[in-house]
Amino acid sequence: DDYHDNVQGLANRNKYRLRWYDENQSQFQLERKNKINRFSYKSIYFPNVLKNTIPLDSKGVIDCFEPNLPGEVISEVSKRLFQLYVVYERSYYEIFPGLRLTIDKDIKYSNSLCSSALIHPLDSPVKCVLEFKFNENVSDRVFNLLNGLPFRNFRHSKYVIGIDTTMV
Numbered sequence: 476d477d478y479h480d481n482v483q484g485l486a487n488r489n490k491y492r493l494r495w496y497d498e499n500q501s502q503f504q505l506e507r508k509n510k511i512n513r514f515s516y517k518s519i520y521f522p523n524v525l526k527n528t529i530p531l532d533s534k535g536v537i538d539c540f541e542p543n544l545p546g547e548v549i550s551e552v553s554k555r556l557f558q559l560y561v562v563y564e565r566s567y568y569e570i571f572p573g574l575r576l577t578i579d580k581d582i583k584y585s586n587s588l589c590s591s592a593l594i595h596p597l598d599s600p601v602k603c604v605l606e607f608k609f610n611e612n613v614s615d616r617v618f619n620l621l622n623g624l625p626f627r628n629f630r631h632s633k634y635v636i637g638i639d640t641t642m643v
Contacts (some may be wrong), residue, residue, distance in 0.1 A: 476554070477489070477490045477491070477555070477634070478634070478635060478638050481632050481635050482635060484630070485510075486510070486511070486512050486577045487509075487510065487511050487512070488509075488510045489507055489508065489509055489510070489551065490507075490508045490510075490634065491507055491508075491548075491551065491552055491555055492505075492506050492508070493503065493505055493506075493529060493530075493536065494506050494632075495529075502525070503522070503529055504519050504520060504521050504522070505519070505520040505521075505522075505536060505539075505540055505544075505548075506518070506519050506520075507520075507548060507551075509512070514611055514614075518548075520540050520543050520548070520579070521540075521543060522539040522540055522543075522545055523539065523540060523541065523542065523543055524539075531561065533552050533553050533554070533555050533556065534553075536552055537549055537552055537553060544634050558586055558587070558643060559584065559585075559586060559634065559637045559638060559641065560584065560585040560586070560587070560596070561582070561584055561611055561633050561634070561637050562582075562583050562596065562601075563579045563580065563581055563582040563583070563633070564579070564580050564581045565577055565578070565579050566578045566580075568622075570607075571613075573609055573610045573613040574589075574607060574608075574609045574613060574616075575607070575608045575609070575622075576605065576606070576607055576608075577602065577604075577605075577608060578603065578604070578605050578606075579604040579606070579633070580602065580603045582598070582599035582601065582602075582604070582633060582636075583596035583597060583598055583599065584596055584597050584599060584636075584637040584641050585597065585641060586641035587617070597640050597641060599633070599636055599637070599640060600636065600640065601631070601636055604631055604633065605626070606631075607621065610625070630643065
């Protein structure tokens, strides 16, 4: 459903993901990314105990995060299958207070968390993603800045590209 909502361009949608940084899988978190029109908001949930392995199904995710999850999150997570592994190198820059630039490169995908799939992940067909992240209170200033840049502004989802890349 998350995939189809994104591809259809629904203005209001959610995406759930398990995320960790710097290859430290024991410090993963659950994120609910809410997209409302042109802005995204994240809710972050931390596991109730540290685990050495990432849960691979919705029951395992719920077990790791209860009682830290609201009921509606438990209901939504129970409907999902966590099946896409995405890894990339990210650089962060602050343009001015409230506006950050991230550059993601060396993006790779696997549709499994088993070790053999992670040894040979698939390269993304998109080589680099440049993304501006900003708060709503500076949106007018950001849109004015972006209008002067010689780039084409378009929607991009590593999640959608990853599903398309690994499910062939």
